[in-house]
Amino acid sequence: MGWGDVGAFGEPSKETPNLDQMASEGMLFLDFYTANPLCSPSRAALLTGRLPVRNGFYTTNAHARNAYTPQDIVGGIPDSELLLPELLKKAGYVNKIIGKWHLGHRPQFHPLKHGFDEWFGSPNCHFGPFDNRELPNIPVYRDWEMIGRYYEDFRIDLKTGEANLTQIYLQEALDFISKQQASQKPFFLYWAIDATHAPVYASKQFLGTSQRGLYGDAVREIDDSVGKILKHLQKLGISENTFVFFTSDNGAALISAPKQGGSNGPFLCGKQTTFEGGMREPAIAWWPGHIPAGGVSHQLGNVMDLFTTSLSLAGLQPPSDRQIDGIDLLPAILQGKLIDRPIFYYRGNEMMAVRVSIYKAHYWTWSNSWEEYSKGINFCPGQNVSGVTTHTKEEHTTLPLLFHLGRDPGEKYPLSFASDEYQRAMEQISGVVQQHKATMLPGVPQLNVCDKAVMNWSPPGCEKLGKCLKPPKSDPQKCFWPH
Secondary structure, X not given: OOHHHOHHHOOOOOOOHHHHHHHHHOEEEOOEEOOOOOHHHHHHHHHHOOXXXXXXXXXXXXOOOOOOXXXXXXXXXXXXXXXXXXXXXXXXXXXXXXXXXXXXXOHHHOHHHOOOOEEEEEOOOOOOOOOOOOOOOXXXXXXXXXXXEEOOOEOOOXXXXXXXXXXXXXXXXXXXXXXXXXXXXXXXXXXXXXOOOOOOOEOXXXXXXXXXXXXXXXXXXXXXXXXXXHHXXXXXXXXXXXXXXXXXXXXXXXXXXXXXXXXXXXXXXXXXXXXXXXXXXXXXXXXXXXXXXXXXXXXXXEOOHHHHHHHHXXXXXXXXXXXXXXXXXXXXXXHOOOOOOOEEEEEOOEEEEEEEOOEEEEOEEOOOOHHHHOOOOOOOOOOOOOOOOOOXXXXXXXXXXXXXXXXXXXXXXXXXXXXXXXXXXXXXXXXXXXXXHHOOOOOOXXXXXXXXXXXXXXXXXXXXXXXXXXXXXXXXXXXXOOO
């Protein structure tokens, strides 16, 4: 989902009444970012509090390339990483993930091996249907074992866009919350639904109800589900003990626009890019009785902060034996303080840009290659900014392109290199970048090797269902990442 998909952030059709109400009862973060413009690395960052380049969710197969966890990926979240649910266990929390995991699908990467107690969802995106000979359909898990596959046991109609997955995920959330409230145990619920990821889907009662087509239908169903979860917390009398945060893993995918793509509001480009549209996200914090209603924060935030903030809420300290990039947002949320911190925009193994205060400096610009662009793949449709949205990778490390995001949120007007403002801002930014690079110890890249033999041929539980498929011979290759 994109920044411009929510009414509270200015979406004109005003089709997200529940998220808008959540914002009016809580706090809007207008300057909130993901740690990467793609799904898997940003999820790894959320759960570890660390940049993907530190936790291994990146590739070195080519410079500045986005990589994720398709079915044939060999890597996944390393055992050496400490995930939020593992740490929350120490304070007695019960942890559940509902929806997309995306941190590796081989047995050693299973969520229940990394701190979660329960899982209902899938290790990969809902791509397909596949033929189960060349490519297996994606499994859906309940806890340790698969209970079926997308398109076979969990229907997604690609013609109409109908699927009741969001309703299933909603019911799972409500049941889990009820169970924990009854047992009086603190809980962490990671509700990672994926209806707005192409191929977009919605359940029958939402199909055709949006001015924005099928994508809008999916957004409306997500909005309705969030409303039901918040009402459920209130009905059970635990809303004042429950901190809820709504955000997205990356900006809306404009490659599938306008029919299957969302809106990144006034921001440049979308998913896959390190322009604002790829990494600035809608973000709402809700905690009745604690967060002042109707608050708006200009705190620079990042999904990695949810790691540190959650630990703080549970009375725990972040691990001290590793670099944690997330900060505790509670002073910003509860007392309106502004904490000085930079935002780093990474694409693969390269720091492409950095934001310090209101200024953003691009050290590299690239939307996507001419070769991919000529095939009709465009991450910035209708948004060509000369010298900025480049199709050849452009290096600006000696003279970064600088934007004032207050006056120019769309990154259309780079500041003049000769101006005093440029010199002053870059003096400060250069120091921040120097310090960041001096302390950067990249993790072992997990997204370099692909092998068809590791795909979802015979996940745990397939025997009971008679759904085990025969894998091909192992043939590890370097993954190809064009973006």
